[in-house]
Amino acid sequence: xxxxxxxxxxxxxxxxxxxxxxxxxxxxxxxxxxxxxxxxxxxxxxxxxxxxxxxxxxxxxxxxxxxxxxxxxxxxxxxxxxxxxxxxxxxxxxxxxxxxxxxxxxxxxxxxxxxxxxxxxxxxxxxxxxxxxxxxxxxxxxxxxxxxxxxxxxxxxxxxxxxxxxxxxxxxxxxxxxxxxxxxxxxxxxxxxxxxxxxxxxxxxxxxxxxxxxxxxxxxxxxxxxxxxxxxxxxxxxxxxxxxxxxxxxxxxxxxxxxxxxxxxxxxxxxxxxxxxxxxxxxxxxxxxxxxxxxxxxxxxxxxxxxxxxxxxxxxxxxxxxxxxxxxxxxxxxxxxxxxxxxxxxxxxxx
Ligand SMILES: CSC[C@H]1O[C@H](OP(=O)(O)O)[C@H](O)[C@@H]1O
Numbered sequence: 001x002x003x004x005x006x007x008x009x010x011x012x013x014x015x016x017x018x019x020x021x022x023x024x025x026x027x028x029x030x031x032x033x034x035x036x037x038x039x040x041x042x043x044x045x046x047x048x049x050x051x052x053x054x055x056x057x058x059x060x061x062x063x064x065x066x067x068x069x070x071x072x073x074x075x076x077x078x079x080x081x082x083x084x085x086x087x088x089x090x091x092x093x094x095x096x097x098x099x100x101x102x103x104x105x106x107x108x109x110x111x112x113x114x115x116x117x118x119x120x121x122x123x124x125x126x127x128x129x130x131x132x133x134x135x136x137x138x139x140x141x142x143x144x145x146x147x148x149x150x151x152x153x154x155x156x157x158x159x160x161x162x163x164x165x166x167x168x169x170x171x172x173x174x175x176x177x178x179x180x181x182x183x184x185x186x187x188x189x190x191x192x193x194x195x196x197x198x199x200x201x202x203x204x205x206x207x208x209x210x211x212x213x214x215x216x217x218x219x220x221x222x223x224x225x226x227x228x229x230x231x232x233x234x235x236x237x238x239x240x241x242x243x244x245x246x247x248x249x250x251x252x253x254x255x256x257x258x259x260x261x262x263x264x265x266x267x268x269x270x271x272x273x274x275x276x277x278x279x280x281x282x283x284x285x286x287x288x289x290x291x292x293x294x295x296x297x298x299x300x301x302x303x304x305x306x307x308x309x310x311x312x313x314x315x316x317x318x319x320x321x322x323x324x325x326x327x328x329x330x331x332x333x334x335x336x337x338x339x340x341x342x343x344x345x346x347x348x349x350x351x
Contacts, residue, residue, distance in 0.1 A: 052166020162238025246338030247284025
């Protein structure tokens with residue numbers, strides 16, 4: 001029987017405020033932070049209190065509600081002009097995940113349709129709630145689409161965290177792994193620790209262990225040897241921005257996994273809602289790659305591990321060309337061996 005898993009939901013709107021599960025201190029501390037100011041939410045996104053492309057988008061939608069409330073109280077009928085600067089600051093909080101700008105744009109379109117003489121909050125809150133529920137629904141749909149691609153007794157590897165914590169709930173890559181496990185198709189999951197921010201060891205391991213899904217944590221650098229062993233069937237990952245030809249930006253290290261997978265005959269599955277697809281981008285070379293602070297590499301848990309003032313490069317994402325991807329799973333359907341033509345077909349026909 002398929003149990004409908006009630007997974008954690010890291011974003012909650014309650015008592016007219018936004019509550020975020022602080023993912024910087026998981027797995028050993030479960031701490032919720034409360035926000036009533038959109039600039040504080042922008043800072044929370046930048047600092048990765050909340051992270052993961054879809055989760056960032058849902059969070060931004062609620063931050064627009066907070067910004068519009070403030071604009072209405074401060075500027076009254078001029079709230080539409082007054083809200084603009086806060087939305088710009090929200091949009092610039094992280095550059096790669098297109099879900100962020102997509103959600104803010106969708107909320108802005110709603111603002112444009114509202115009367116300037118009434119508080120925008122009720123309508124905007126209803127839309128933010130809808131965006132949150134749409135994400136969970138999409139994740140469950142993708143979970144089944146992706147699980148249907150798996151053979152029985154599949155052994156899979158995942159990188160970073162594309163789980164319930166990276167979304168409004170259930171997860172994208174982990175949604176496929178959850179549904180695959182529920183369908184009896186997952187024998188084992190290998191979890192890359194995912195340096196430098198350790199989303200794998202701190203977040204993905206936590207999610208899978210809570211649900212009793214058999215997994216093993218490994219150092220990122222162990223992935224090649226695992227593939228060489230011949231044991232691995234799939235690499236299953238999320239995405240932060242997918243170009244119109246299928247090139248995919250995801251956590252740094254994904255490209256390396258895809259090259260290794262091609263060499264070892266392991267299949268690569270990208271799982272992402274269509275809100276992650278940037279139809280305006282010709283290819284992946286145009287995806288902005290976030291450069292994050294040096295201390296994420298030179299320190300662990302606040303302990304300095306490298307020489308003081310060591311020069312650091314810390315790109316948060318890399319781009320995997322569509323040619324190295326076997327399947328892009330969306331809530332509108334699966335694109336096998338993605339190409340510009342096949343992505344256009346998805347856009348036109350959907351599922
Ligand atoms: C559900 S996709 C999540 C996606 O976002 C992660 O990046 P970050 O933790 O920096 O927000 C990673 O790329 C995941 O695949």
